[in-house]
Each structure stands twice: as C-alpha cells, then as structure tokens.
Amino acid sequence: MYHLSLKQNLSPVDSLEKIVLRANASDPESVHYLSLALQAISGQFPKKNYAKQPLAGFKLRKNQLIGVQVTLRGHKMMSFIKNLVFIVLPKFVDFNGVQTKKYDREGNLHFGLTQFLLWPQCEVSYEVFRKPSGFNISIISKGDIKKKKLISSYLGLPTTED
Structure with a gap:
C-alpha cells in the first residue's frame, strides 16, 4: 500500500515565506x-x-528615523504579488525583467522599484506621492536554492540574464 505525501503535491508558491518592503x-x-x-x-x-549608530558622513544621529518597512505573509503577500506582476510591472516602459544577479546566495530575490505612482492604490492620490521615491522588495522563500530560483518563473515574474 502506498501513501502519498502532501509535500510532493504542493505548488512552489507554498514555499514562499514572506515579502519585505523597505523604503528609506x-x-x-x-x-x-x-x-x-x-x-x-x-x-x-x-x-x-x-x-542604530551615528554616522557623521551621512549627518545621521543615533535613534533618528530613517525609513519604514512592511512584512507581508499569507493572503496579503499573494495579493501583492498579483498586483506587482499583472498591473505594476507592465506599466514600466523599459522593464525587461528582474536580473538573475539580484538573487542572493540563499536564493532569495531582492530588487527595487523607482516609483510609487505606478501602483493603482497610489494613482488616486497623485499630490501626496508625486515626489519620486522608490522602495526595495525582498521575496524570501524556503527550501532548496535551485527550487527558489524557479519560484519567480512560476509566479510570472520575468527574469533576464543580465
């Protein structure tokens, strides 16, 4: 008698752990x-x-506010990925895909976007978000390094060998 393990039937999306958004x-x-x-x-x-520490070169004092971050998991993470792949990235004129060198040695993907205005939630409030600033996106996954790099193609995130 054979028993099927649930781990064999899971999609690569289930190995996504979290997405971290950082803006400085x-x-x-x-x-x-x-x-x-x-x-x-x-x-x-x-x-x-x-x-955490003062840096005179950057005119930075200890305990000075320097940025914000959000960690997304579960349903909000998948909603963010759908918005990113199907709505925001097609709006970039010169976007050819995320470079494969943006993967770290653990296989997690890190890249940055230059504008908030491309998000449908921010287009409504143009006056608030008109100053050009960007943020960094980190897609953290668990599992084997080779499988981690396949997750971006499974999600529909275009990659380039540049």
Missing part, C-alpha cells in the same frame, strides 16, 4: 509620505526603522 528616506520629513505609500500598497501599517 533622505530626510526625516519625507518618512511620513513613505509610510502612507507603503500602507496604501500593502494594506498594513509600516514599522519605523531608526538609526
């Missing part, structure tokens, strides 16, 4: 707008990031 600001006054943009895109209130 050059001045502390613009952190509020970054927070509003990430909240509109993700549907979650962002966590504020503070400087």
Whole structure:
C-alpha cells in the first residue's frame, strides 16, 4: 500500500515565506509620505526603522528615523504579488525583467522599484506621492536554492540574464 505525501503535491508558491518592503528616506520629513505609500500598497501599517549608530558622513544621529518597512505573509503577500506582476510591472516602459544577479546566495530575490505612482492604490492620490521615491522588495522563500530560483518563473515574474 502506498501513501502519498502532501509535500510532493504542493505548488512552489507554498514555499514562499514572506515579502519585505523597505523604503528609506533622505530626510526625516519625507518618512511620513513613505509610510502612507507603503500602507496604501500593502494594506498594513509600516514599522519605523531608526538609526542604530551615528554616522557623521551621512549627518545621521543615533535613534533618528530613517525609513519604514512592511512584512507581508499569507493572503496579503499573494495579493501583492498579483498586483506587482499583472498591473505594476507592465506599466514600466523599459522593464525587461528582474536580473538573475539580484538573487542572493540563499536564493532569495531582492530588487527595487523607482516609483510609487505606478501602483493603482497610489494613482488616486497623485499630490501626496508625486515626489519620486522608490522602495526595495525582498521575496524570501524556503527550501532548496535551485527550487527558489524557479519560484519567480512560476509566479510570472520575468527574469533576464543580465
């Protein structure tokens, strides 16, 4: 008698662990707008990031607000991926795909987007998000490194060998 294991029948999407969105600001006054943009895109209130050490070269003081981040899991993560692949990335004129060198040694994908205005949630409030700023996206998955690199193609995220 044979017993089928559920792990063999799971799709690669089930090995996605989380998506982290990070936005850093050059001045502390613009952190509020970054927070509003990430909240509109993700549907979650962002966590504020503070400087741990002072850096004189960047005019940075200890405990100064420098950015915000959101961690998406589960249903909100899949909703974000669908919006990214089917709505936002096709709006980029010069977007050929995410470069394969954007994978780290664990097989997680990290890339950045330059505009908040391409998201349908932010298009409505053009006056708030008109200042060009971007954010970083980290797609963290679990499992074998070779399988991790196949997840982006399964999700429909275009990749290039550049």
